[in-house]
Amino acid sequence: MEATIEVSGLHKRFGPTLALDGMTFTVAPGQVTGFVGPNGAGKSTTMRVILGLDAPDDGSALIGGQRYQSLRHPLSHVGSLLDAAALQPSRSARNHLLWLAHSQGLGARRVDAVIEQAGLEQAARRKAGGYSLGMRQRLGIAAALLGDPPVLLFDEPFNGMDPEGIVWMRGFLRSLAGEGRAVLVSSHLMAELQDSADHLVVAGRGKVIADTTVAELIAAASGDRVSLRTTARQEAMEALARAGATVAATGRDTLTVSGLLAERIVAVLSGSGVPFSEVSAHRATLEEAYMELTRDVVEFRAVSGATAAGSSPRASSEEVAR
């Protein structure tokens, strides 16, 4: 079976809310695909549809060309972590993994192997109800790995993790992809994916608004802007404006210039006798690129937030105006 996820034309409506509006993308093997977008963009719904938990009104989601429901022992095809809190609090972590293993015809030896893989040896026999969110995420990862599947889906796995856990998780995701698995990781915080995702699917309002590599996304967001450091901020702004550039002050002695190439800026400033110490092509962060991309959908959400039932726009209008 090909280790891919193919999502095509998914539509799904919950009452008055259109949750999925033609969601289409493909997750390739051997890389980590980040699935990002503001809350309510349809990420979790898409994952539930992939796992056969929710039925789409239209469209299809295939794992290696097959519907999830047709997989006989699905955990050896697809491992998933949807909700780390989905545990029976009085059942121990090891017993949680044990029933899940039994449902696939797997035994206790496999359970102990994934407990070790997720770094849960010390806590495995404790009741899951006493776990921190970070430990629950590790337990969820262990559950996803039970069947040693070629395809993995993680919904917000960084939630509740301490910095050490986040570093571990990034390395872990990379190593899973390095083994040739297809890994889909959703997040509403781009920064978490900055150093771990190879490919990005950016969702907004139930559809894909960008499907690209991390490098391309940053390049597109960086545009032709140039950063400039100068002690004579006022003079520099006036000189560059006269030369046709758009100038914005970003700090006490820093400016961002767009509309002029770096060589031209150096020439203009030298010609006007304005001192400057540093000229560099501006490089956007992934976060900035993401904000730029999702600005429209978030603004829409902020305005119509009152009517969007059940949504809690984390990216508020304040954040967008900043």
Place this chain on the structure above:
Amino acid sequence: MSTGTITPYRSGQRPGRDDFPHLLWAEWTKFRTVRGWVIAMAAAAVLTALAVVALAGVSNGSQNAGANPAVAIGPGGEAVTDNFYFVYQSLDGNSSITARVASLDTELANAGSPPPHIAVPWAKAGIIIKAGTRPGSAYAAVLATPAHGVRMQYGYTHDTAGLPGAVSAASPRWLRLTRSGDTITGYDSADGRHWAKIGTARLAGLPPTVQAGLFAASPPLLAPACPPGAICPPGSPPGQSFASNSTLVPYTTQATAAFDHVSLRGGWPGGAWRGGQIGFPTGIPLLCTPSPGHFCPKTPAGGFTKSGGTFTLAGSGDIAPYVTDVDPLGTVLKGSLVGLLAVIALGALFITTEYRRGLIRTTFAASPRRGRVLAAKAIVIGSVTFAAGLVGAAAALPIAENKLHSGGWAASVYPVWSLTSGHGLQIVVGTAALLAVAAILALSAGAVLRRSAGAIAAVVVLLIVPLILGAILPQTYADWVLRLTPAAAFGLQQGTPHYSQVTSVCQPINGCYPLAPWEGFAVLSVWAAAALGIAAFLLRRRDA
């Protein structure tokens, strides 16, 4: 870190092929790894046993039926009714008796002159071979009845049908009994030439000399009592003219039968026919109020006349297992309601906690075929509950019976049932099955409603509320409630068996239900199956 060529990953895990045993394994692991559930299930068994025993401990049997002089003790030590009018001779060794029943009529005893006819479906007139004249001794009989045709009966509980139809001048019934050692065979015939075998009775330890002859009996008729203060005209049949929900009272009836073509073969010493009442006739003579100049006889006038070859017998009573109006064992078995509530809660929680925690998504992601998941859950919770119920009921029953006897209930009327056969096995297995299917019903309700409180409430309303309604509603409505709702299955906990050939007061309060025990269980099972079907349909249709 995009690389040019990627080797797709292959899972190193190769699970087995058939997935349903895996589902059962997974659901069993789920159940046993929540300590609270295991403790609650054990508690359900223990509390059931304790509640039953506690109720038995406070049950007062000082007014019990064992003190009734009409109760005889049968060959196995059990309570029997053995009251009839007997016309008999001694019979030695292997031999046979044949007689033709030419007519059989029934009437209310002491009801006036001439007595009005009243239908008594299980009145009896026929021939009988009996170990002796002591009430409760072993016997085998072939007899005619007004409404159930010819029967062969023996050992008080055995009843086999022969020729159908009522006896009349136009269609008399020929009856024959032959003895060969311990074995007695019954035959019937419509014409005295073509005989059909009805059945064979083995009466162990039958003495060489027995008493054999003709008999007539008519069991009391259950009818509403004439309410105090109401005018019930003498001679009017009880029933419609009386209030329909008043207490049922057994009125004494009498059967009059004519026999001819009486012939004896084999070891008959050739003595004269003797007539006599065996035991005490039961029931209350209709509307007989003692007053100056009006005497109420305690017993109806049984007797016989012989004219030429025709014998005419009048008799009252019955030859049958003794069926009591009260059911102390059935009442104390209601202590299992404590355990029932616990297993209803567990059955519902087995799926509703998964909804509450979002765990149901993990379950359905691991096993996308949801109907099979539900089936596995039902099998696991049903089996665990059945085992717990079996242990609880089997432990409680002998102790409860013992306590009932200490409380004054006669062991002959309310016996200690064997746990491994017959009625005792029915009570123990029935209680366990009732609990198990109730748990499955609760599981289904949980799958449909997804909420613990709602599911538990729904099953309690379906299963326990009808039990209360059955006790307080007028009989007609109570019967329908207990026929149609899952509560019909409580008939499995009937402490005293009821027999189709014995008319008895049948009310839920007496542990008697309108449907036979296993029919009632079938009603509960149909409810559970329907609920499972609806749950499976909704599980497949709805998003998890």
